[in-house]
Amino acid sequence: MSDLSRASALLARAGHVAVMTGAGVSAESGIPTFRGPGGLWRGRDPMTLATPEAFAADPGLVWEFYNWRRALVARAGPNPAHLALVELASRVPRLSVITQNVDRLHQRAGSRDVLELHGNLGEVRCTRCRAVDDRWGEPLPPLPRCDACGALVRPAVVWFGESLPRDVWLAAESAVCSADLVLVVGTSAVVYPAAGLIATGRRAGAAVIEVNLEPTPASGPADIGLYGKAGEILPRLVAGEST
Numbered sequence: 001m002s003d004l005s006r007a008s009a010l011l012a013r014a015g016h017v018a019v020m021t022g023a024g025v026s027a028e029s030g031i032p033t034f035r036g037p038g039g040l041w042r043g044r045d046p047m048t049l050a051t052p053e054a055f056a057a058d059p060g061l062v063w064e065f066y067n068w069r070r071a072l073v074a075r076a077g078p079n080p081a082h083l084a085l086v087e088l089a090s091r092v093p094r095l096s097v098i099t100q101n102v103d104r105l106h107q108r109a110g111s112r113d114v115l116e117l118h119g120n121l122g123e124v125r126c127t128r129c130r131a132v133d134d135r136w137g138e139p140l141p142p143l144p145r146c147d148a149c150g151a152l153v154r155p156a157v158v159w160f161g162e163s164l165p166r167d168v169w170l171a172a173e174s175a176v177c178s179a180d181l182v183l184v185v186g187t188s189a190v191v192y193p194a195a196g197l198i199a200t201g202r203r204a205g206a207a208v209i210e211v212n213l214e215p216t217p218a219s220g221p222a223d224i225g226l227y228g229k230a231g232e233i234l235p236r237l238v239a240g241e242s243t
């Protein structure tokens with residue numbers, strides 16, 4: 001029996017599937033991943049820009065990076081991997097989508113109640129009064145200001161060293177603990193605490209299927225690894241193909 005057949009059989013039996021996605025699920029929409037080829041922005045490692053320290057040192061540079069990404073995402077659309085997960089929701093009794101992505105492509109594809117572990121690119125948060133404002137779809141100036149108090153705003157995403165939104169985190173933990181299958185798609189599984197959800201789900205008794213271009217640290221806990229493009233593998237998996 002092929003790995004795809006075994007994975008399809010697990011999916012067909014599952015009562016609650018928790019899907020955990022990373023940048024690889026949006027790669028085929030033309031959104032660059034963080035690590036690996038194509039991850040550089042103007043020769044810089046994006047990880048050096050996704051920190052509170054980088055924003056404090058040069059908010060203009062960090063906003064340039066985020067404004068570029070906001071524009072890229074606005075032009076992009078969901079790909080067959082996002083759409084397959086929407087289809088999967090109609091085929092299993094319960095589906096939870098947990099994403100590390102900030103691009104909102106799962107929601108644009110039609111997934112509901114998506115748990116955004118690292119925030120999203122559309123909202124901004126004031127550095128002074130903390131007001132959160134949805135500025136999705138709107139081009140922002142080089143140094144955007146708060147409508148309420150006039151102070152500088154920042155992207156409402158989670159940078160290194162910052163805590164994940166507590167309510168979202170608790171909901172994600174609860175989802176992987178009650179799932180009988182955790183489907184891990186397109187993440188390098190190196191960023192914590194998000195990556196820890198895979199082992200948490202496994203310890204709670206879920207089977208783990210990984211879909212990625214290559215093995216990752218999640219491959220150890222995974223029962224089945226399906227290696228290739230998510231936009232090709234997920235539609236076949238969801239359709240229950242057996243070869």
Ligand code: BJW
Pocket residue numbers: 021022023024025027028033034035036050100101102118157158159160161162163164185186187188189190191192193211212213214216228229230231
């Ligand atoms: C395809 C494909 C295709 C490509 N098909 N697949 C425990 C151990 C060690 C360190 C820590 C730890 N706990 C906490 C830490 C520190 C830190 C951390 O994890 N560091 C490690 C990197 C070493 N974590 C944090 O700081 C977190 N906060 C925290 O822990 O708070 C508590 C605390 C408070 C105070 C002090 C200390 C702790 C916060 C982490 C926030 C991460 N933020 C970012 C930026 C978000 C905003 C933005 O987008 O700009 O989130 S970093 C970046 O990485 C982004 C992503 O969501 C995240 C994960 O990346 P992802 O999605 O996995 O992408 P890639 O590029 O890495 O991988 C893509 C994958 O796709 C690859 O595997 C490809 O093969 C694959 N692929 N095409 C299928 N077509």
Ligand code: ZN
Pocket residue numbers: 126127128129130131146147148149150151
């Ligand atoms: Zn403000």
